[in-house]
Amino acid sequence: MGGQSGVIADFSRFEEITLTYNVDLMPNHPQTEDCGDGHGAFKLRGALNAVFSLDEKQATNGVATHSSGNHAAALALAAKLRGIPSYLVLPNNAPQFKMDNVKRYGGNVILCDPNMKSREETARKVLNETGAVLVPSSNDARIISGQGTVALEFLDEVPELDTLIVPISGGGLISGVAIAAKSINPTIRVLGAEPKGADDAAQSKASGSVITLSQTNTIADGLRASLGDLTWPIVRDFVDGIITVSDIEIIQAMRSCYEILKLAVEPSAAVALAAVMSENFKGNPDWKDSRNVGIVLSGGNVDLRYLWESLNKM
Numbered sequence: 328m329g330g331q332s333g334v335i336a337d338f339s340r341f342e343e344i345t346l347t348y349n350v351d352l353m354p355n356h357p358q359t360e361d362c363g364d365g366h367g368a369f370k371l372r373g374a375l376n377a378v379f380s381l382d383e384k385q386a387t388n389g390v391a392t393h394s395s396g397n398h399a400a401a402l403a404l405a406a407k408l409r410g411i412p413s414y415l416v417l418p419n420n421a422p423q424f425k426m427d428n429v430k431r432y433g434g435n436v437i438l439c440d441p442n443m444k445s446r447e448e449t450a451r452k453v454l455n456e457t458g459a460v461l462v463p464s465s466n467d468a469r470i471i472s473g474q475g476t477v478a479l480e481f482l483d484e485v486p487e488l489d490t491l492i493v494p495i496s497g498g499g500l501i502s503g504v505a506i507a508a509k510s511i512n513p514t515i516r517v518l519g520a521e522p523k524g525a526d527d528a529a530q531s532k533a534s535g536s537v538i539t540l541s542q543t544n545t546i547a548d549g550l551r552a553s554l555g556d557l558t559w560p561i562v563r564d565f566v567d568g569i570i571t572v573s574d575i576e577i578i579q580a581m582r583s584c585y586e587i588l589k590l591a592v593e594p595s596a597a598v599a600l601a602a603v604m605s606e607n608f609k610g611n612p613d614w615k616d617s618r619n620v621g622i623v624l625s626g627g628n629v630d631l632r633y634l635w636e637s638l639n640k641m
């Protein structure tokens with residue numbers, strides 16, 4: 328599996344910083360190519376690790392989760408590759424494009440109300456009815472270690488990186504990246520990128536204890552989850568800071584990805600580019616020595632209609 332990296336030379340407003348991005352939109356996992364397409368987000372890393380780490384007995388009744396969409400599609404694809412069933416609880420306001428992804432991989436979609444309470448209750452019901460194994464989207468050691476392979480590949484390709492900017496929601500991606508990156512280079516700076524409308528991780532870091540939000544308001548439909556009991560301690564101790572950005576900054580970054588990088592990047596992934604372009608990052612004296620910045624563009628599952636509507640609001 329692997330994304331490809333590229334260098335955004337003199338693209339940003341920084342003269343002295345080289346921005347390198349790891350494009351994890353279409354991991355070219357051989358088996359994925361057999362399915363005729365890429366999955367479209369980094370989520371496949373953790374999902375494959377979790378599904379293929381189950382023993383035969385555990386795998387008998389399949390796997391289940393609740394998800395905003397990318398993890399659901401990844402789990403459905405991993406289950407398909409293992410030949411076991413998958414049951415995916417999705418909010419009824421998830422982008423149709425993401426629901427179609429799940430169905431395309433043979434996943435059984437169960438819709439719920441668009442809130443965490445309904446997602447969790449519906450998932451519990453599915454688990455009781457099917458006997459499937461729950462594979463959470465972020466707060467799970469198998470998921471965290473799978474996502475950490477982003478850092479292993481990125482640093483293998485670009486060892487001179489001194490900073491990584493990573494989108495954050497449930498914290499599985501950034502936890503895996505922080506552990507992997509700092510095991511290779513203990514001085515590397517790992518910063519989270521979070522929508523201002525879902526800034527629970529930033530608030531948690533500021534307060535020193537985990538904060539959850541009763542509701543979120545962001546275009547980044549993949550970044551509405553909260554930190555968990557596994558991911559919070561890692562974010563607290565190994566993530567050096569969180570940069571929050573507005574939806575307008577996210578849309579501007581998404582537009583730049585299309586127009587300059589020629590990359591289909593969804594809002595939840597464009598948040599990392601928005602962060603590095605933001606005053607919150609540029610103006611922070613603690614981060615002035617960042618020179619080789621790695622940006623994780625973590626997914627490309629955007630509903631184009633949604634994109635055009637957003638761009639027209641600008």
Ligand SMILES: Cc1ncc(COP(=O)(O)O)c(C=O)c1O
Nearest residue numbers: 397496497498499500549625626
């Ligand atoms: C495209 C995309 N990027 C980043 C994230 C953040 O990952 P995590 O929940 O592990 O923080 C998600 C979903 O959570 C996502 O869908």
Ligand SMILES: C=C(N)C(=O)O
Nearest residue numbers: 394395397398464549
């Ligand atoms: C939390 C997510 N982004 C997901 O389930 O895809």
Ligand SMILES: [Mg+2]
Nearest residue numbers: 464465496497
């Ligand atoms: Mg998540």
Ligand SMILES: [Mg+2]
Nearest residue numbers: 525526527528
């Ligand atoms: Mg958040």
